[in-house]
């Protein structure tokens with residue numbers, strides 16, 4: 001007799017594609033437009049680690065107000081820079097990292113620019129960015145996808161949680177490994193990858209919560225391992241009651 005399984009019949013690849021199609025409809029399509037300049041994307045994403053969006057923005061604005069420009073940030077006393085970004089989680093760690101990143105970019109490029117990444121192959125760009133202090137695969141992928149339309153997939157804690165619960169990746173797949181696994185399951189199309197990233201990010205933020213996922217509102221329940229394990233196969237009534245689109249009254253989706 002075979003061991004009982006809680007997996008739903010779809011393969012991980014099929015779930016990933018279903019997830020993309022359903023959430024694309026649920027949240028709506030997004031255009032691939034840079035949300036901020038490359039240097040800002042890189043430094044802001046560094047500041048955002050374990051920090052709310054509002055506190056990240058406050059830190060970024062204070063830093064530029066205090067020191068004027070990247071040259072000023074680089075020349076600032078490190079304690080003063082840490083004070084300017086004090087709303088972030090680890091200002092004393094991030095301040096010297098920011099200065100080291102700026103120092104390297106200026107030394108290599110002669111200016112504070114990342115525009116050269118547009119012409120570099122993906123792997124070279126990822127390797128260069130992740131060699132910077134504090135820059136992991138997620139931040140490097142965000143910059144390359146959002147600013148340079150490279151076919152990479154950023155996986156943050158929200159995307160990772162949804163992917164694990166649904167069964168798009170294995171229960172022990174790390175965030176780092178999930179970058180490769182999920183990317184291999186999706187077309188190498190920057191627009192699709194951006195939509196997949198943002199939709200799953202929103203889903204983890206607003207529905208598939210860390211402590212108590214709101215499965216009643218979730219359009220992924222028909223093939224989600226977590227749902228099956230906790231509630232059994234979804235009933236026709238549960239499926240019929242599931243919203244098909246994000247409702248504005250539930251809140252604002254921040255890009």
Ligand code: SF4
Pocket residue numbers: 162165166207208209213214215218219220221224225226227
């Ligand atoms: S059904 Fe529940 S656990 Fe599964 S993805 Fe949706 S909210 Fe998350």
